[in-house]
Structure formats: C-alpha cells, structure tokens
Amino acid sequence: MPGLSVWYVRTALVYLALGLTFGMLMLWHKGMPIHPALWALLPAHIEFLLLGWTLRIGLRRRLWILPRFRTKTGQCAAGLAGLCAAQRRHLAGHARSVAGQAGEVGTWGASSEGFAVIAFALHAWPRIQPPAHRRRPWDRRHLCRHSRLVLAATDGGVPGTTRALRIAPLRASAMSWPIQWDSRGVLAVWCIMTALPSAVLIPKRARP
Amino acid sequence: MPPLTRLFIKTALVYLALALLAGLARSLPPSEALPAFFAYLTPVYFHLFMAGWVLQLIIGVGYWMFPKHTREQPRGNEALAWAAYGLLNAGLALRVVAEPLHSLQPHPAWGWALAVSAVLQWLGGMAFVANAWPRIKEH
Numbered sequence: 001m002p003g004l005s006v007w008y009v010r011t012a013l014v015y016l017a018l019g020l021t022f023g024m025l026m027l028w029h030k031g032m033p034i035h036p037a038l039w040a041l042l043p044a045h046i047e048f049l050l051l052g053w054t055l056r057i058g059l060r061r062r063l064w065i066l067p068r069f070r071t072k073t074g075q076c077a078a079g080l081a082g083l084c085a086a087q088r089r090h091l092a093g094h095a096r097s098v099a100g101q102a103g104e105v106g107t108w109g110a111s112s113e114g115f116a117v118i119a120f121a122l123h124a125w126p127r128i129q130p131p132a133h134r135r136r137p138w139d140r141r142h143l144c145r146h147s148r149l150v151l152a153a154t155d156g157g158v159p160g161t162t163r164a165l166r167i168a169p170l171r172a173s174a175m176s177w178p179i180q181w182d183s184r185g186v187l188a189v190w191c192i193m194t195a196l197p198s199a200v201l202i203p204k205r206a207r208p
Numbered sequence: 209m210p211p212l213t214r215l216f217i218k219t220a221l222v223y224l225a226l227a228l229l230a231g232l233a234r235s236l237p238p239s240e241a242l243p244a245f246f247a248y249l250t251p252v253y254f255h256l257f258m259a260g261w262v263l264q265l266i267i268g269v270g271y272w273m274f275p276k277h278t279r280e281q282p283r284g285n286e287a288l289a290w291a292a293y294g295l296l297n298a299g300l301a302l303r304v305v306a307e308p309l310h311s312l313q314p315h316p317a318w319g320w321a322l323a324v325s326a327v328l329q330w331l332g333g334m335a336f337v338a339n340a341w342p343r344i345k346e347h
Binding site: 003027030031032050 | 258262263266303306307310318319320321322325326327329330333334337340341345346
C-alpha cells in the first residue's frame with residue numbers, strides 16, 4: 001500500500017473511532033440522560049463520520065482503483081502533490097468541528113475542505129479514461145510512440161482538431177439542465193454511485 | 209471473497225432496502241391510518257443508511273482487500289472480525305426497534321435498550337478498527 005494511502009486509511013480509522021465514540025455518548029444520553037451538553041457533539045459526529053471516514057475511504061479507493069498512468073512520471077509530482085494537499089486541507093478542515101461552526105475558524109475549515117476536494121478532483125480527472133484500445137487519438141498522449149502508431153493505424157480516427165466540434169455541444173446541453181439537489185440527495189447519490197461500481201470492479205481486479 | 213465479507217455485503221444490501229423503506233415511510237403525509245412511530249423514523253432512516261449500508265459495505269470490502277497482516281493470519285484476528293459483525297448488527301437492530309418506540313412513549317426499558325445499543329455499536333466499530341489497524345502498512 002503506498003505511503004499516502006496508509007496515511008489516508010489510518011486517519012480515516014481515527015475519525016471512525018472518534019465519530020463512533022461521539023455517537024455512542026449521544027445515543028446513551030438519548031436513552032439514559034447524562035448531560036445535555038453532549039448534544040453539542042452532533043456536528044462533530046456527522047462531520048467525522050461523513051467527511052472524515054466515508055469520504056476519506058472513498059477517496060483512498062478512488063486513488064487505488066482509477067486507471068493508472070502508464071509511465072511513472074504520469075503518477076507524478078502534480079498528482080501526489082494534489083493528494084497531499086487534499087490530505088492536509090482535509091485535516092485542517094476538521095478544526096471546524098472541534099472549534100464550532102461559527103467564526104473565522106469555521107470559515108477557514110470549510111474552505112480548506114473545499115480546496116481539498118478540488119485538489120483531489122484535479123488529480124483524478126486525467127485518470128478517468130476508457131481502456132487504451134478505445135481511446136481517441138487525442139487521449140493517447142500518455143502511450144509510447146509504438147502503441148500510438150498501432151492504434152492510429154487500426155483506428156483511423158480523426159485528428160484532434162475535430163474534438164472541440166464534437167464535445168462542445170454535449171457540454172453545452174449538459175450544463176443547461178437545471179438540477180437542484182438537496183444535500184441529502186447528493187450524499188445518497190454519491191454513496192450509491194461510488195459503492196456499487198466498486199462492488200462490481202473489485203472482484204474483476206482480484207481475478208488471477 | 210471470504211465468507212465474512214459476503215455476509216457483510218449481503219447484510220448491507222438488506223439494510224439498504226430497509227433504509228429506503230424507512231425513507232418512504234417517513235415521507236408519507238401524516239394520517240391516522242399510519243402507525244404513530246412513522247413520525248419518528250428520521251434517525252432510524254439515517255442510521256440504517258449510513259451505519260447499516262455504507263459502513264458495513266466499507267468494512268466488508270476492507271476486511272477482504274486490506275493488506276495481509278501475517279501469513280498465519282492474513283486477515284487479522286478472525287474472532288475479532290466476527291465479533292465486529294455481531295456487535296454492530298445487534299446494536300443496530302436494537303436501535304431500529306428501541307429508538308422510535310422511546311421517542312413515542314418514553315420508558316426506562318426503551319432507554320436502557322438505547323444505551324445498550326449504543327455500547328454494542330461502539331464495540332463493533334472498535335473491534336473493526338482494532339483488527340484493521342495492523343493491516344494498514346506499506347509494502
């Protein structure tokens with residue numbers, strides 16, 4: 001397991017332990033009252049388990065399971081720097097839960113979490129691609145010269161100058177659809193869309 | 209896929225279905241024909257979804273895919289892993305029953321049931337963390 005993944009998962013386990021502890025205290029208090037101040041742990045409970053555990057484990061799984069660059073330089077400083085930045089900012093962002101939602105710390109924490117997600121998205125974006133034999137000529141930059149020549153000979157695809165003409169209308173139509181999501185709906189869709197494909201992909205990758 | 213992973217994932221799928229049913233029940237407009245506890249299903253819905261579906265799916269796949277612990281015990285302490293499954297599900301099942309009933313008609317029995325459920329779920333989670341931690345290592 002790469003070093004960065006080790007840090008991701010260990011941090012996620014710590015957040016899981018803390019989140020479960022806060023939840024246990026609140027549920028005990030709900031049944032057999034201990035102290036009313038325990039309800040103040042609710043935002044931390046939600047934040048630690050949703051963002052600290054679930055999102056972090058999901059990011060680590062994306063880090064592992066997304067297609068990899070063919071060359072070592074492709075899995076490069078830019079990508080790892082993005083992940084490291086995401087890790088640091090994510091940890092910094094959780095200060096919001098400890099210090100409370102309001103004030104400068106809360107704003108700084110929330111913006112840090114946002115930058116963390118953006119950093120991870122920038123890292124993961126180029127890794128989201130179809131298998132090599134189905135890629136268009138402009139997507140084959142990472143392949144060696146021989147592979148590109150073979151694929152170009154068999155593919156007969158149009159050079160990249162027509163890419164903008166093909167993709168722009170699709171992007172414009174997608175962006176024009178007004179979609180309004182409740183935050184719970186976003187979370188539910190994210191959880192299901194990341195969990196179910198993983199359940200399909202993981203057994204395939206594990207085959208000898 | 210090890211048996212415990214299969215059990216975790218199948219149980220998670222059952223909880224997903226129950227969570228969606230609970231979500232449907234709580235979204236129905238209030239009516240005298242519906243049971244009174246439908247109005248108190250919100251925390252049950254969230255925890256069936258997050259603790260029952262998401263958490264157990266992650267635990268099941270993590271138990272399978274995390275790096276090997278040792279050659280003799282590639283997946284760590286099997287008894288601890290089975291204990292995590294039993295404790296987590298016992299606590300969650302108890303919570304699903306006790307929480308809406310306690311909200312509807314507070315009673316010491318339901319209160320203690322909630323406290324026991326809290327401890328069971330916590331112990332199940334800690335058992336998983338204790339079993340998984342030594343497996344998280346670099347090659």
